[in-house]
Amino acid sequence: GDSVTQMEGPVTLSEEAFLTINCTYTATGYPSLFWYVQYPGEGLQLLLKATKADDKGSNKGFEATYRKETTSFHLEKGSVQVSDSAVYFCALSVSQGGSEKLVFGKGTKLTVNP
């Protein structure tokens, strides 16, 4: 079935370090891919998305490129800040039985220290 695998956390970095959170997926057809972020005590927020192969989603300094050949959608940021501390979820959107649904990875907790 359709699934998302993302790197296990937690990830701890110092401020201004480079961030990569790996995400790979298994899906039939051509899913859309998403990264959601959950700050402490809040719900999930869409961070970025890509709807077709080779698309690059970007927002708030974060980027991810839809790689069909490696079935990956890795999240990157060149210089993280303390305020980026959160849990990051990779997800894909698939059509099932005539309806669309999101399939999420388990989440990766990021802590950025000053």
Added chain:
Amino acid sequence: ETGVTQTPRHLVMGMTNKKSLKCEQHLGHNAMYWYKQSAKKPLELMFVYSLEERVENNSVPSRFSPECPNSSHLFLHLHTLQPEDSALYLCASSQAEGYEQYFGPGTRLTVT
């Protein structure tokens, strides 16, 4: 208020209690969702409503009963829960199925 709101934010209930979780969206969306978020497990989709009709029920136990009286409100009625039902319950809405989902802050449920 704007966005998606959920009440209560925290709930502690015994296994014999009956309680309800409430979700309200102020975005004019037509689809609403309930998710369960447990520690170290992927986010689990429980129910999907589109135009107030349930379109998906992912084999959720009958002790969870959803209700969608209109496109702005979604309830999750709880009865005779088990300790393993303790989790963060998230509500989301979207313009229609397949569109970007907007999440509420969640209700942290503890079953004792």
